[in-house]
Each structure stands twice: as C-alpha cells, then as structure tokens.
Amino acid sequence: MAKTPAPIVCCSPKCGKETDSTLKCPICAKDDVSNIFCSQTCFRTAWDEHKAIHKAENGADSYDPFPNYEYSGKLRAVYPLTARRAIPKHIKRPDYADHGKPLSEIKNDRTNKIPVLTAKEIAGIRKTAKVAREVLDVAAAAIKPGITTDELDAIVHKATINRNGYPSPLNYYNFPKSVCTSVNEIICHGIPDARPLEDGDIINLDVTVFYLGFHADMNETYYVGDKAKANQEVVNLVETTRECLDLAIATVKPGLLFRNLGEVIEEHATKNGCSVVRTYVGHGVNQFFHCQPNIPHYAKNKAIGIAKPGMVFTIEPMVCAGSYRDIRWPDNWTAATVDGLWSAQFEHMLLVTEDGVEVLSARNEKSPGGAIPRIA
Amino acid sequence: KVPITIISGYLGSGKSTLLDHIALRNSNTGKKFAIIVNEFGNSSLIEKSKSFKITAGTESYDEWLDLGNGCLCCSVKDTGVAAIENLLSQEKKFDYVLLETSGVADPGPIANMFWLDDGLKSNVYIDGVVVVVDAKNILDCLSDTDGQWHRSNKHIGEEAEPVDDDGVSMAHVQISFADVILLNKIDLLETEPDYDIKLETIKTHLRKLNGLAQIHETRFGELDNLDKILNLNAFTQAKLPKEIARTHHDERIATISFQFNRIPAAKVPQIEACLQHLLWEHPDLDGSGKEWEIYRTKGLVIVEGEEDTWKIIQGVRGTYDIMEGANLEAESDGKSVVVFIGKHLS
Secondary structure (H helix, E strand, O other), rough: OOOOOOEEEOOOOOOOOOOOOOEEEEHHHHHHOOOOOOOHHHHHHHHHHHHHHHOOOOOOOOEEOOOOOOOOOOOOOOOOOOOOOOOOOOOOOOOOOOOOOOHHHHHHOOOOOOOOHHHHHHHHHHHHHHHHHHHHHHHOOOOOOOOOOHHHHHHHHHHHHHHHOOHHHHHHHOOOOEEEEEEEEEEEEEOOOOOEEEOOOEEEEEEEEEOOEEEEEEEEEOOOOOOHHOOOOHHHHHHHHHHHHHHHHHOOOOOOEEHHHHHEEEEEEEHHHOOEEEOEEEEEEOOOEEEEEEEEOOOOOOOOOOOOOEEEEEEEEEEEEEEEEEEEOOOOOEEEEEOOOOOOOOEEEEEEEOOEEEHHHHHHHOOOOOOOOOOO | EEEEEEEEOOOOOOHHHHHHHHHHHHHHHHOOOOEEEEEOOOOOHHHHHHOOOOEEOOOOOOEEEEOOOOOOOEOOOOOOHHHHHHHOOOOOOOEEEEEEEEOOOOHHHHHHHOOOOOOOOOOOEEEEEEEEEEEEOOOHHHHHOOOHHHHOOOOOOOOOOOOOOOOOOOOHHHHOOEEEEEEHHHHHHHOOOHHHHHHHHHHHHHHHHOOOOOEEEEOOOOOOOOOOOOOOOOOOOOOOOOOOOOOOOOOOOOEEEEEOOOOOOHHHHHHHHHHHHHHHHHHOOOOOOOOOOOEEEEEEEEEEEOEEEEEEEEOOEEEEEEEEEOOOOHHHOOOOOEEEEEEEEO
C-alpha cells in the first residue's frame, strides 16, 4: 500500500500553510534544495529571513551578512544560517509555530491580569520545567572551543523533540532557531550561526520548551575553555550576574511587590562595578511564553503586581561590564552592548508558594557549569 | 529631558488645525517642536500604524519614524517610544514633542508608554494629555448610548464597537484622561441662540466627567497662549482644584475625590497598600458586582513631621507612582486629597 507523501508546506515562516504550489526558491534550487513558497507574495515577504540560509555569493564557506554595519564589539554574524529544523508531526505545537504570531498571547496581553495556576497546572508546568532543565544541561555539556552556536542549536532542537517537546523560540515572531545563543557582548536573543566558540568566550544558552501545554524558560551563562575562567573581569561579571539572580530569588514570597525586585539586582550589580540592562524584563510564563507580570531588573520602576501563591514568572537579569545601553543588529533580534563590552545573564523560572518560592528551573548535581570563585 | 504632550480627540475636532497653527507660530518663537502626526486615519495608534510623519521646527521636512518590526516580546519599551527617543538623541535638538493620536485612540495606554520609569533614564517624559473636542456636537456625542451618532458620523474604525455595554464611548475615555480640554469650534456655537447657557451646559457636563481638567475655549484650533497646553507637568505635580464637582449617583464616568487631613509618616505605606488593592485587585466594594474601572488617579498627601512634607500620587489605570513633592502648602490648603476618574466609581 503506497504511503501518502507528506503534504508540502509553504517555506515562509510567516505562512506555513499547506500548498500544492511548485514555486521554488531559484537560489536554493541551484544546490538541489527544494524550498517551496505558496505565492510570489509569500516569497517576497519571507525573503529577508529566507536569504539567511543562502551561501555566500562569492562561493566562500561563510560570510558576514552585515559588512557595512558598525558592530560595537569584536563579534560578527557568521552566515549562512542552517535551514529551519523540522518538527515531527506528533509533537504539540504552540499557536505561532506555523506563521510566527502568538495570537493567543497577543489577545491575552489586553487583559493585564496576572495568571494564578491551579494545583493541576502547577503539576504540569513542573514537568515542563524539568524537561527544559534536561535540555539545557545536555546542550551545556557540549560547550567547548570549536563548536559552533548552530551545532548547539541542533543539540537543543534534537533533545527537545526527543522529549516530545517543542522548542518555544522556533518561529516565535519568526525567530529562526530553537535556542538563543548569546556570546560575549551579546546581551540576549543571539541567533545560532556558523561561528565556532573560542577559548575565553562566555556564552548564554536560553532554552524554552513547550510541553504539556506549558512553556518553561531558563538560561545560564557558561565559560568556554579555561581562558575565560582565568580572566578576572570576566569572572567578576559572570559571578555578579549569577549572584544578582540568587539575591532576587531570595526575596520572592507572597506579598512581594514586583517593582522591588529591581532594587536588589541593581544594588548588587553596582556594588561590583557592573550595570543592569533596562530594555528587557522578566515575565510571567505558563500557557503563554510571555505574559504578565513584567519584571524590570532595574531600581525605581512602576511594575504592577504583588506576588501570590500560584504565580509563575522568570527573573532574568542581564548585567554588563560597561554601559547598560543596548543596540540591535540588523537581523532585528541580536541585542548587543552599545560599547562592545561583555554582558552576562542568568534566568530562573519561579513558582510562588504559600510561604516562599520554588525554583522550577533549579539545577541538579549533574548540571554543567555553576559558580566559581572570583579571582583575587 | 524633552517633554511630550499627547494631543487626542475625534476626527474632525480640530487636532490637525491646532497642530498646524503651532507649527506656524513656532517659526517665530525659536522653540523647536517635533510634531508627530498620525497618518493612518481612524485605526488604533498602537496596533496599526507602522510609521509616523514628522513636521519639525522651522523646516518643513518630513520624516518617517522607523518603528521596526522586530518582536520586543520581553522588552519593556514600546517601539514608538524607542523611535522617538532616537529622534531626540540626534543633532536636531528639539525642545518639545507633540504627538497626535488617531481619532478613536485611547490616550491612556499611550500616556502610560511615555510615563517611563526613572530607572530607564530616558530623554523624554510625558508632560500631559490634551483632548480637543468639537463644541458643536460634543453633547450629542456623549449621549450617544447606542452608537448611532458615532456610526453616522463615521467615527469608528472597522472592527470597533463605538460604544460599550454601558454606553461609554471613546470620547468619554479621552475626556477622562485629559489634563486640558480644548473646546474647539466655539465660533460655530456662538451663532446659536442661548449660546451662554449651551456653553455652560457643556462645561458642566465635561467637569462632571473629569473634575481635574482645565477647559479652554478655542476657535479654528487657535490657542492664544501655548502655555495653556505645554509644560503642564501633569504627571509630576498634582494641581488639584479646591472644589470638585459632585456627581450624580448614576453617572457612568465620574470624578470622585477623597479629602483627609495630614497623616503621620507611618501611615503612608497603608495608603499605598490601599491604592494597590484598589488598582490591582478590583475589589467589589459595594457588593453589586458591577465592573468599575479607574482611568486616572491624582493625589496630594500631606505627611506630618517637624516640617510637613508632601507626597504626590499619580496613576494611569493600574500603573501608579508615589513621589516626593515640593513645598505645596499654598496649593493644598492643609488638606490631603486623592482623586479618581473612572467608570462606575460612584
């Protein structure tokens, strides 16, 4: 009995609908790769994201897609990106997987109510968090000089689908990959590409998994090789950031005003000669990838809300060695420091309990990385 | 820091004319205004518009404000705000920004976007909300409980309901957020008999909705003195009128105020907790189950001490802030006041 062939789906990350069109990207076709678009319009609107996977025009193995951009630091984008990774049919996908727009989340944003999870939901999200922690640990174990951020993305993607989860970043507002890899001066939202890690780098892996109907979001910064661990300033930056998160978590319990979390973080960062990024905030996470509450990491903010048992949210301070100001690369995602100095981040996902907090994303004895003492 | 004033009001109320006049006048005052005009008719400012047109200073160049299209999913700042900050950080050195919203936009969230945290160290701050109102038909507009008037005058966007279940329209909401109301097209009203009575009726009605706003009459969008709408400091000070109009029991939108004496410093956290409870928990205060909403909060609290100190309370919907105030003895009359403007508050 002949198997019906898998339906062809439009290659545009903004569409993703089934199609019987035969319109192929001519450049991909030259390499015998068939990428079908359902219409000229889809092809045109997808072009900016799609062309990232094309080889260099001069035939070189890799190239800088933004040669005229004034990068603030030493890091460069290294293209081509690899093609979009497939998700097996049986895996439950969030509503934005096909076209990029998280419609339910956009609709929910209007209500401004902070969700409180039921006991059943809490049991579910605990499982999701455990899966995300496993995925993060598997990828972190692979970090070493020479591995590319794209290879780390492949590991995250495979580990996630092997556990029947969907890698939440994939196609969220058209983010092209399954994990955010932020190296050195990149504050957050780095796109995995062909750049190999170097001894002395620091890298943040930000993993989010969608499983059992919930998202679980966590990240850690890791030292690459031994050089980074021997660099006094780098270690100060990374450890200060780790401590900022721990200090903030220690204050979480019912009755905590979300606007006060920033004070703890900013105070500790400043004390250690670092600054706190203002543009990106911690956020509620549950059935939605991002929802209320908004948690700024800087002092003197007007965040709305008081912690109550059953609320689940992240705290994810981004701390910089120099200025806190951020700029965005032309890919519209990668956030870098304005002065090219480095930035570190740590994120935990927290559940407010009756008398305190439960760290849903907690490390275990086998988790790679971890705190190291500062260098005197 | 450059102040930004939001100019709101229905299509046809005279917003654009007002802004044209300001732009013209300006060539002589030496002050550089960046006037950001909404180019997209009646759609909601935040959702639909991707770019704005700027008419700035004495030159008449146009610039499209690039809002970008990246996701700022976990970003605290709106793209519009970031774009304006970017504009202000360039060479042009503007002294003031005027932002025109689309006809049926809710100025609350827009003001909130620009009511930036001190911690953000922005180069722009929200100065006030000015609402332009057409004197000739504002009363018809406000009594349009079934949406008929709105529909026949084409004031609604394609998908929006002009009037909600309580008969409250965007005009009500805009007026409740106003720090200054410009009663425009007075010239059209002037030709009518009983002009004085009509004018008083309009003003009384407006004051019942929003007891805090200053009301000024204008014709053809001409304002004799720009100081009436600029540098209001509406979000950093609390100019509260001594008398607040009492409202009838069933007004949908109303201004209510609470007056009390100076309080000991120890009680300030209690007031704050009470405010949080009101703004964030929405308790059913009278057991009626009726949905109420606070749009705008302003307050002045006198704190006892060796020397009295003042605290200013400001709020836009659920966002609030309590800040130190300067010596406001002359204004406060020795009494603390907290004022709420909103729906079903009585």
